[in-house]
Amino acid sequence: MKRILSALLLLVGAHASAAAPDIQKDNLYPKVEMQTSMGTIVVELDRTRAPITVDNFLNYVVKGEYDNTIFHRVIAGFVVQGGGVGPKMDMKKDGKTIVNESGNGLSNAVGTIAMAREGDPHSATRQFYFNVADNTKLDPSPRRWGYAVFGNIVEGLDVVQAMSEVATGHNATLNWQDVPMAPIILKTAKLLPVK
Template sequence: MLRIFNALILLCLSQTAFAIDIQPNTLYPQVQLDTSMGKIVVELDRTRAPLTVDNFLTYVVKGHYDNTLFHRVIAEFVVQGGGLDLKQEERPVAAPIVNESGNGLSNTFGTIAMARDQNPHSATSQFYFNVGENVRLDPSSRRWGYAVFGEIIKGADVIQAMSNVATEQNLKLQWPDFPIKDIILEKATLLPRK
């Protein structure tokens, strides 16, 4: 049953891929993130996480990530964003995707992965960068992990600097680890094929 469900999702995403051009035939697409603290380029791995990569690229191409906040920063752990606009309001998202955490990629420093809640198949638009060796976020025989789908190829120093900013409890959202000074993802761009 899960195999049929995955096939249907893949079919829907592949049709979307052609409709909005997320480079469906590129195995390792690259995305540039222009942030208020500098540029980051990530290379995504469609061979290991095809559903997750297509999901992320769909949000990129539609402009979902433009002018959003990195809202969760924990030194030596993660820098998370992709969900809040500059007014600290959640942006609308598409349906959650299937968790691809068992793909052989690990939550090590400099990788990008999907954020989710307790439900393993609840990831939508939010993502995080690992700024530590977070292998405890990988799957095990008893639990789902968090799906890694690429890595930073330029700008690791930018992520490291982000991870060290001062944070506080956000009173509006009641979220901890919120940067005191906004860190903005100004623009996310799918780079041309090489």
């Protein structure tokens, strides 16, 4: 019986370690390349300031969860948001919510990437946004939680700015405003190798 139990525990342990994705836990500033229908964007993430948020985002990246999604909310002079909706306006499955790491010293400045959330400050899961303006009103204050910034664009800010200027309107499927009239596709998101 002990042999069977030992073998079973080894098998479970091997399966768990094989299933764990490589998110470069020792890399404090991992980079992710996003191939979109409007061009390439590279973001550098800051694990020193937002370790939980970076790990959460990278888990979605390495599992291919962002591939073939759309940027579904675009507001000129404000944000470009994506990560949770497919091209047929299908909502992607959310993982667990994460702790809000706003107040980490990173501001919602132009060219940064941050986590979208609902009214609950700890409700972020998979959706993210790019700031296309200095949105300091999204930063925390003594009276409210902010939106957690976890990196910045190091290549392709012009691509994101162009995204922010596309025509948008109401989408009847999701009953949302600010949806691009022509879909902006996030074709792939991949974790770049450490250099």
